[in-house]
Amino acid sequence: MGVFALLAATDRIGSAVGSSGTAGWLAGQPLGRLWLLLLGLGLWAFVVWRLIQSLFDADHQGRDWRGYLSRAGQALSGVFYGLLGATVFEYLDEYGPRSEAEDVAENQEKAAQLLALPFGQWLVLLVGLAVLALGVGNIVRALRDDFTGSLACSEAICRRVAPLARVGYAARGFAYLPLAAFVVLAGLRESPEPVTSFGGALNALEAQPGGAFALGLTAAGLIAFGAFAFVEARWRRIRPPKELA
Secondary structure (H helix, E strand, O other), rough: HHHHHHHHHOOOOOOOOHHHHHHHHHHHHOOOOHHHHHHHHHHHHHHHHHHHHHHOOOOOOOOOOHHHHHHHHHHHHHHHHHHHHHHHHHHHHHHOOOHHHHHHHHHHHHHHHHOOOOOOHHHHHHHHHHHHHHHHHEEEEEEEEOOOOOEOHHHHHHHHHHHHHHHHHHHHHHHHHHHHHHHHHHHHOOOOOOOHHHHHHHHHHHOOOOOOHHHHHHHHHHHHHHHHHHHHHHEEOOOOOOOOO
16 A cells, blocks of 8 residues: 555556555456465454454553553454455455445445444444544554564664654554544535545545645555564564463
8 A cells, every 4th residue: 555655646656545456456466366365364364363462462451441442452453454354355256456436435335324324423423433543543652652562573673673663653543534534524414425445535635735745755654564564473572361372
């Protein structure tokens, strides 16, 4: 997503895309089905890890309000990646690229289904506030967390990779804010029309004054977030909870 956003910010492609658009691009590459299968399995493995973190306190967050709040954020992240994993497996059936407009239409359809339920307006508002909380939580983590504490690497390596985490989490958090605003607006208006996709939110950011520069910074941050994910895959210290040890 970061690379596509950077290409959009520099006018190399028409628009930025979200996670679904990125998966669609991957589907069209050589061995696309294999890459999608590996990506989907990896995402579901991450969902299981998020559940272990949130239910069994695998990161030893504690039982005070901060610990429970952090674990709630991990559970919310698990839901998000679960939906993303389901989308990736959908591409295995469809096996073809899907436009950003199709992603927006699908999200609007889901919003319309929520609005049709009892207390639907409040449900949509709750979803928007959850996305907002996810974005703000990432920004707070960027400012406050010590990302090297959970890494089993040398002090020199930890010192070099910590800025990747801070920049990445901040960019990821800010990228969620426009999407949250659109969903909240849909709830306030009781209409699915304001709802967009992650890529659509990035494109809305680019449409603002100085938007290309802001999108470029966001793109660089998303790339940094992806790079730090590889760092965690290599050096993350895993301490299984006693219940699962």
